[in-house]
Amino acid sequence: MGIETFFLQALNGLADASGLFLVAAGLSLIFGVTRIINVAHGSLYMLGSYFAYTFAMRVGGAVGFWSGIIASGLLVALIGAIIEALLLRRIYRSPELFQLLATFAVLLVINDAALWVWGPDDLLGPRAPGLSGAVEIMGRRFPSYNFFLIVVTPLVLLALHLLLKRTRFGHLVRAATQDREMVGALGINQVLLYTAVFALGSFFAGLGGALQIARDSANLRIDITIITDAFVVVVVGGMGSILGAYLAAVIIAEIKAFCIALGLVQLGGVALNFSQLTLVAEFFVMAVVLITRPYGLLGGAQAIIHAFAEPEDPIRPASWTQKAIGVVVLVLLVCLPLVNSPFALVLAVDVLVAILFAISLHFIAGPGGMHSLGHAAYFGLGAYGVALLVKWLAAPMLVALAAAPVIGGMGALLFGWFAVRVSGVYLAMLTLALAQIVWSIVYQWEDLTGGSNGVFGIWPAPPFDKPAPYFLMTTFITVVCFLMLRRFLFAPFGYAMRAGRDFPLRAEAIGINVRRVHLVGFAIAGTVCAIAGGIFAFAKGSISPETLDISSSINGLVMVLLGGLQTLIGPVIGAGVFVLLQDTVMRQTPYWHALLGGIILFLVLVFPDGIVGTVSRVAKRWTSWFPAGRKGSWE
Amino acid sequence: MLSRRPLLRLAIIGAFTFGFYETALAQQTIKIGELNSYKAAPSFLEPYRKGWQLAVEEINAAGGVLGKKFEVISRDDGGNPGDAVRVAEELVKRENVDLLTGTFLSNVGLAVTEFAGKNRVFFLAAEPLTDKIIWQNGNRYTFRLRTATYEQAAMLLPDALKAHKKRWAIIYPNYEFGQSAVAAFKDLIKAKQPDIEFVTEQAVPMGGRADAGTIMQAVDDAKPDAIFFVFFPTDLYKLVREGNIRGTFKGRYVTSVLLGEPEYLDPFKAEAPVGWAVTGYPWYAIDTPEHKTFLAAYQKRWNDYPRQGSVVGYVTMKSLAAGIARAGSTNTDKLVAAFENLKVDSPFGPFVYRASDHQSTMGAYVGKTALRDGKGVMIDFKYVDGATVLPSDEEVKKLRPAAN
16 A cells, blocks of 8 residues: 555545544533433434535525535524424433433434435435535545545534633533533523533534535435444543544544555455455444443543432332233243234244343343343344354254354353443443444354355254244243243342442442452343344244344333333333334334334333333322222232 | 233234234235335335336236236335345235235345245245345245346446456445345456456445445555446445546446446436446337337326336236236246246336246346436447346256255
């Protein structure tokens, strides 16, 4: 690689960092003050693109393009403020996972709204008037618009820095980032401040999106693409640090640029195509940074939040009546094959697999307090473990199935070892990064995993090749896993895990090795989830990479939250409802993303405790009104 | 709270739901299960949907087939193999469809192919282009309508050989379709022009994640004489724009599969590439009576011009109608037998489904891109019949281990 190539690719990297920085800066700002992980930030970026396109085409010319960019930013800021006022204001006190879910629902709704307004086609805007050409550097043509981006981005950084350092508004923002309760106590209008910050952050997202229309088409996919990249940037740079976001954006964009520039390289006789590493590069950087500097490059430890939620009631064993009902339900379930409907069994296996996924995630996310955003990795490890054993070693079904938990458990042990070192949002991000790395490896290592096609032809052996026996086997495994996880939670181990979640210092003081307990919890959850993966692979006969990508992990969280975090039965019901809902909603309408988003929003706003939590609250009220009729607790 | 009481509810709901589905009356219609990635690739698939809807309306207006009307049960396949298999299963087991059709993404098409083979369900793959559907992973129950990547590459080959360029750069989306197209093109051109050299291969990640500027810079730096450009709609526009600004395509021979299709060429407007050798669908200039009839019907029905997807959707349903009529039933084995050597009339003229590999011989238009009235168009094009570029039946036999 010549020096010219090196230099030009470095410039390319800087230009690519621009959009990434703008969107990440807004995200970071919003997180710093409101503590909300705003997934819908990607939608705001996307809307910025669409608005700028519309301005450029409707108004036309240089005026339409350049004033359109500013106008788009402002319009998106307004939309951001509306979202904050209508939705987020209601959930500031909810658990952070709920907030994440709510903003994810907003993303789904906005995506379908954009589809409705602008149609499905990619919309290619004009090149930037005045900057449509290229400049000659070292004998190569470099787009002049990229120069503009390279210059304007640090200027935005500087302006933002001055705003935060020199203005009263900036002081308030920084104060709220440090200690938002104190800001409130000093008589600052928090409601106004939050809305303003949200609008400002949205403005940057809109601006970032609008600036891209000279380079890329406005399309419906960028929301989810940009938000994952922006998360990485924010986490690498340090939550709430604007300069850190710039630094991280540049580092990541540069690494990608050089991977592409290197291209196909012969390393000791092995051909390695570096251009394929761009997918994994950013997550690799994120994992390394989080392991070595848990709060990002320029971030400090998370500020203390004084007002934490009411301590939960401990989980209590079910009453005898409830257990008896459970057994009856189980017996009914086992009789399901008597209903002559092949699809009922297929769907039931899907539900059971989802239940396994959800209870294993609940195990660490609920009593363990570790909000994993990468749980699908263990599901994928189990599924691919099974598939590859069958494909390459022709392993018998039961052997392969037995190997799944071992593979998943080992993976969870390895990842958990890193993950338990951090907590809260950082843990969520680290698990996400690790899961994305697994995903990229599976996706890119075609010779082994079949790449995007996945692995085919993993069919169960007799007698399990018929739906009924397979269903019964799955039911048996699910019940065993459920009882096992329950046993763990009511053993001293479970209490130690909870103690580590609620009061890590006190737990350490009485001799509990919190990290080790959490690590074991992680491994147990991974093991159970991998079993689900193995069952899934045999049930479908094939496995492909999307089963372990981020949306799969998010689906798992939706199930857990749907049911409610506070009970053991919650994730079971959540998973069942989710699968049946998906099965019906997906068939009803082309706008099923929006419908799903709407349902999630409804649940978040109306049933913040999840289905089971709500039912049990209602039941409690009922029993307190009619004490005589009280028959066992719902917990 | 450890009771499994809610499972009871689930079981009851489940039992009721399925009870209803199962008590469907004796079928008065032919049930077609259609699944596609409508959400993931709307630019191709919305016109595709309009195409098959038009065909179904025509078929039913003519009284249907075997005295029964077509009833299409259409589903989104989620855009990935896992969801697609689930949807296919649902269509077959719950909706009791007579056959499956559809799919767009190559990896999804492959997964449904596998499903159809295992469950012995008739499957007409509409659009997925990968050669594996008919060859390596092909099976008895799967047929494919659309011109395969191998054919597309072979159609572009004569012109590429005539240009006789030595140093080639390759850009492709890093998933089944891109890999399949590149493999076919490399094999074909190496066989005819042994001194060829591939100076860079850019595997672009899927889903809008391409760093377009950097990629085009790297291609330019490799100083190729010619570029084989395979794209996925997501990244097409930024790649071409960056390439144009940087002069990556300037003075170089560029050839690209599918770029002449209006769904991909039209969004470029005045920035459409000029002088590229492409396959595509110049609907505005095809002068055959079959196409004129189709064009008029389509424009009358939808008040819009057809895209390549419209033709694929239209011909898919017409193929099924012809096949079912010939089979005299919707029995899977009879359908398979009827589809072998089945002749179908399409807007592109008549074609057949080959018995040897179950690939249709429907061809594509090959030509050069140009700008006319501020829009990209195809000029100097000709129709290439698929039968002229597909390998012979003997060669195909060796390529289909799974089906034999």
